[in-house]
Amino acid sequence: MARYLGPQCRLCRREGEKLFLKGIRCETTKCAITKRKYPPGQLAWGRGKLSKYGVQFREKQKTKRFYGILERQFKNYYLKAERQKGNTGEDLLIMLERRLDNVVHLILFASSRKNARQLIRHGHITVNNKRVNIPSYLVKAGDVIRPNTSDASQNIVKSNIELVKSRNTPAWVDLKLDVPEGVVTQLPTREDISIPVQEQLIVELYSK
Numbered sequence: 001m002a003r004y005l006g007p008q009c010r011l012c013r014r015e016g017e018k019l020f021l022k023g024i025r026c027e028t029t030k031c032a033i034t035k036r037k038y039p040p041g042q043l044a045w046g047r048g049k050l051s052k053y054g055v056q057f058r059e060k061q062k063t064k065r066f067y068g069i070l071e072r073q074f075k076n077y078y079l080k081a082e083r084q085k086g087n088t089g090e091d092l093l094i095m096l097e098r099r100l101d102n103v104v105h106l107i108l109f110a111s112s113r114k115n116a117r118q119l120i121r122h123g124h125i126t127v128n129n130k131r132v133n134i135p136s137y138l139v140k141a142g143d144v145i146r147p148n149t150s151d152a153s154q155n156i157v158k159s160n161i162e163l164v165k166s167r168n169t170p171a172w173v174d175l176k177l178d179v180p181e182g183v184v185t186q187l188p189t190r191e192d193i194s195i196p197v198q199e200q201l202i203v204e205l206y207s208k
Helices: 009-016 023-027 052-066 073-082 089-097 100-106 111-119 153-165 201-207
Strands: 125-126 145-147 173-176 181-184
Touching: 052 073, 052 089, 052 201, 073 089, 073 201, 089 100, 089 125, 089 201, 100 125, 100 145, 111 153, 145 153
Parallel strands: none
Antiparallel strands: 125 145, 145 181, 173 181
C-alpha cells in the first residue's frame, strides 16, 4: 500500500499553513510553521505569483495532505462525489470528513490522523462492537466508535485522550470520555468542516 514516508513538517511548510500532521507538536512552539515560515528548499527560491492552475493545484494538494491520502485515492473520492446529487465540492469534503481515521482523530482517540490510521490498522478500534481495520471506512449516522476491549487498546486510547483532551470535538459526534466512546449523531455538513480550503477550486481543477 502506497504511503508518504517523507518529513511531515515539510508538507505544512510547502502549503504555508498548519495541517496538524504531527499531533500535539503542531500546537507548540516546536511547530515548523512557527519556526520556519518559508517553503522548503533553497532559501533563494521564490514562489512568485501562482497561475490560476497553480492556485487550484495547491488547494487540491493541501486537502490531500490534510487528510493523509494520495492522488489516486483522492481522485476516486472526487469521482464518487461527482456522481452524487448536490454540490460536488461539499460532497467531496463531507466524504473525506467521514473517514474513520479522521473521526478517530476528531474524537480524541488519536493525537493525529496518522496515529489514528495506525490504531485502526492494528485492530485497536471497533465500530458498532465490530473490529474495523480499514482507515478509509466511512462512518454513518448511528455508528458507535470505541476502543477494542483489550487492556492494550483501552490504555492507548485513554493515554491519547489525556494528551489532547483540551481540543474541541465536532458537534456531529457525541463523545463520552469516561467510557470512552463516540457516537455519530448525524453526518457532518460543510459548516462542520474546519479545513481552510476552497473546494470549488478543486472542482474546477478536475473539470478541465
